[in-house]
Amino acid sequence: MRTGRAGLPRKAALLAAAVASIVATGAVADYDVPRYAVAIESDVVYGLGAVQNGARAIPLLLDLYEPLDTTEPARPMVVLVHGGGFQAGSKTMSQFVGWARHLATRGYVVASIDYRIATQHPPADPAYSFRGDGRDAAAHAGHVDTKRAIRWARAFAVARGIDPSRIFVGGGSAGAVHALAGLSDEDEFLTDFPGQPVSGANHPGFSSRVAGIVDFWGGFFGDYVDAGDPALLIVHGTLDPSYDFFEFAVPLALTAEAFGVPLEFHPLPGLGHAAWGVPIDGLSAFDLSVRFLHPLATRDGGALSEAVGP
Numbered sequence: 001m002r003t004g005r006a007g008l009p010r011k012a013a014l015l016a017a018a019v020a021s022i023v024a025t026g027a028v029a030d031y032d033v034p035r036y037a038v039a040i041e042s043d044v045v046y047g048l049g050a051v052q053n054g055a056r057a058i059p060l061l062l063d064l065y066e067p068l069d070t071t072e073p074a075r076p077m078v079v080l081v082h083g084g085g086f087q088a089g090s091k092t093m094s095q096f097v098g099w100a101r102h103l104a105t106r107g108y109v110v111a112s113i114d115y116r117i118a119t120q121h122p123p124a125d126p127a128y129s130f131r132g133d134g135r136d137a138a139a140h141a142g143h144v145d146t147k148r149a150i151r152w153a154r155a156f157a158v159a160r161g162i163d164p165s166r167i168f169v170g171g172g173s174a175g176a177v178h179a180l181a182g183l184s185d186e187d188e189f190l191t192d193f194p195g196q197p198v199s200g201a202n203h204p205g206f207s208s209r210v211a212g213i214v215d216f217w218g219g220f221f222g223d224y225v226d227a228g229d230p231a232l233l234i235v236h237g238t239l240d241p242s243y244d245f246f247e248f249a250v251p252l253a254l255t256a257e258a259f260g261v262p263l264e265f266h267p268l269p270g271l272g273h274a275a276w277g278v279p280i281d282g283l284s285a286f287d288l289s290v291r292f293l294h295p296l297a298t299r300d301g302g303a304l305s306e307a308v309g310p
Contacts, residue, residue, distance in 0.1 A: 034105035036067035046113065046152035047202040049145055050192055051120040057199075058120070060145055062113040062152075063091050064160070065104035074157070076166035076297040077109040079149050079210075083173030083274070085242075086138040087118035095172060095276055102286040108297070109162055111153060115145035115178065125193040130177075130220070142174065143181035143189040147208040150182070155203040166297050168212045170233075170289060173242065173274055176218020180252075182210040183224040212296045214289050217273055219248025222255040231262035233292040235280055237271035264292055 040063060047060040067075065080103075082089045082096045091097075091112040100110040116122040117138050124137035131139075150167060157164045171179035181189050186208060191198055198204040212231040217240060236249035243249070245267065253265045266280050266288070280288050 034102075036070060036105050036107060038101055038104040039066045039068055040064070041066070044111075046111070047145065047148040048199055049116045049141065049148075050123050051116060053121050054123040054192075058116075060113070060115065060148060061091075062111045062149060063100070065100045065110040065112065066160075067104050067107050067109070070107055072107070072163075073161060074163035075107060075109050075161055076168065076293070077111065077153050077162045078103050078214075078293070079146065079153060079167070079169040079179075080110060080112040081115065081142075081146055081169065081171030081175035081178045082112070083171065083175045084117065086135040086142060086174050089117070089174070090114055096175075099170075099286050099289070103290070103293075106290060108293075109160065111149055113146070113149045115149075116141040123192045127194070139174075139177065140189070141192060142178040143184070144192060146171075146178040146181050147184075147189050148202050150208040150210060151203040151206040154206040154208075164207075165211065167210050168214070168230075168293055168296065169210045170214030170216070171218060172216040172276075173218060176215040177220050177243075178218075179213055180215055180218060180221040180224075182208070182213045183221045183226075183229050185224075188224070212293060214292065215252075216285060217243060217275070219243050219252050222251040225252070225255045225259050225261060227259045227261070229256070229259065229261045231264075231292075231296055232256050233264045233266075233289065235266045235268065235275075235285065235288070237268040237273060237275055239270060240273045242273040 042063050043061045044064050045059045046062050048057045049060050050057050080096055080100055082091055082093050091114045096112050100112045103110050118135050122137050122141035125140050128136055128140045130136050153162055153167050154164045169179045169182045210230050215234045217236050234249055234253055236245055238245045256263045268275055276285055
């Protein structure tokens with residue numbers, strides 16, 4: 001694989017100056033060493049989701065990774081969202097099990113979620129289009145379910161020892177697209193279609209706002225960016241055949257920069273999709289997420305606590 005600047009497409013070279021201005025660097029501190037044993041609770045119900053075109057509802061499940069013997073009464077939390085092209089994958093995929101453990105050993109509570117996919121035929125919002133290739137309904141459902149998981153975390157914050165001001169979301173591939181729904185307003189992706197009531201099982205009244213988003217080779221949602229949105233980590237191969245770098249990553253990064261959204265952007269020259277094993281700024285993808293999250297997780301969350309509600 002080509003990894004140098006010479007391997008960049010011509011368009012990437014033209015954008016190099018803009019990209020360079022929004023790449024952040026730093027050093028891992030404090031949370032780079034695993035400190036905790038981890039307890040895993042599998043198949044926790046976080047909500048209900050309609051399938052078979054609305055004919056029935058199924059429980060939405062997550063696996064909860066909790067660090068043991070921490071001294072914090074309320075810990076930061078990360079909601080992780082697996083990939084799979086909106087039609088496959090699960091919370092037990094090896095990359096996401098490894099990522100969840102990596103974060104939990106460093107003191108984060110982690111909820112790795114399953115969400116509705118195309119083979120389950122979730123109801124479609126006729127006004128929503130992702131790519132227009134038959135996966136629009138599943139893409140929309142995944143956005144909705146990711147925000148449901150965030151609301152679940154806030155609803156059970158006291159019971160689970162979670163700090164509601166330090167909830168983050170991250171994903172890879174399609175899961176990163178869903179994670180970026182954290183940029184949308186509270187009333188967006190609340191239900192499967194307009195006018196649908198919110199089931200009590202999906203925790204209406206709790207905020208789906210997050211304090212930071214990790215986007216590994218996903219993208220989209222540039223139209224949803226506003227000033228005051230959560231910090232973004234974007235990592236994307238310049239030759240990604242699944243989510244084109246110039247369609248998904250660059251517009252999102254440049255829009256975030258224009259609105260003053262805190263941003264760390266890592267183009268991966270000459271690389272394709274899902275480059276899990278490639279060092280990024282000298283770090284693994286897991287450690288890069290730790291470095292990005294650490295200053296957000298240790299920041300005073302008082303102002304954010306007021307903003308996110310219950």
